[in-house]
Amino acid sequence: MINLASDGLQAGGILVQMLPRTAEETSEVEQNQDAGIDDDLWTRLSVLTRTVKPEELTTLDANEILYRLYHEENIVAPEPAPLSFGCTCSREKCEMAIEQIGEAEALDIVEEQGGTFEMDCGFCGEVYKFNKDDVAAIFAE
Numbered sequence: 001m002i003n004l005a006s007d008g009l010q011a012g013g014i015l016v017q018m019l020p021r022t023a024e025e026t027s028e029v030e031q032n033q034d035a036g037i038d039d040d041l042w043t044r045l046s047v048l049t050r051t052v053k054p055e056e057l058t059t060l061d062a063n064e065i066l067y068r069l070y071h072e073e074n075i076v077a078p079e080p081a082p083l084s085f086g087c088t089c090s091r092e093k094c095e096m097a098i099e100q101i102g103e104a105e106a107l108d109i110v111e112e113q114g115g116t117f118e119m120d121c122g123f124c125g126e127v128y129k130f131n132k133d134d135v136a137a138i139f140a141e
């Protein structure tokens with residue numbers, strides 16, 4: 001389950017995922033019904049996760065949220081990883097898209113847009129420009 005919140009300036013969220021049992025855990029369950037496998041865990045975590053308030057997700061430190069929600073559980077938090085913006089767009093990918101459109105259609109677009117076929121990336125805002133010769137070169141390959 002995923003719970004996201006934003007106050008217009010900051011965003012926060014929590015993702016709770018049940019991972020498959022390890023081979024060791026599976027064999028413990030097979031050998032002994034009472035092996036300490038917690039069958040209620042998912043239900044309990046889901047209920048707890050729903051109690052987090054949007055303002056807690058946007059303002060509190062991750063460890064504080066973990067403590068407030070799951071302090072009765074046995075928790076191991078991974079090291080925090082820094083986030084950075086990255087876009088996978090490229091001129092080559094635009095060329096591949098133009099190839100899909102077909103040469104005649106692509107040249108029509110160049111004409112319609114006054115000599116330059118502009119493709120802008122909706123994620124990072126980068127603008128890729130192709131003129132008639134660029135389009136011709138894509139189909140000449």
Ligand SMILES: [Zn+2]
Binds near residue numbers: 087090122126
């Ligand atoms: Zn981009």
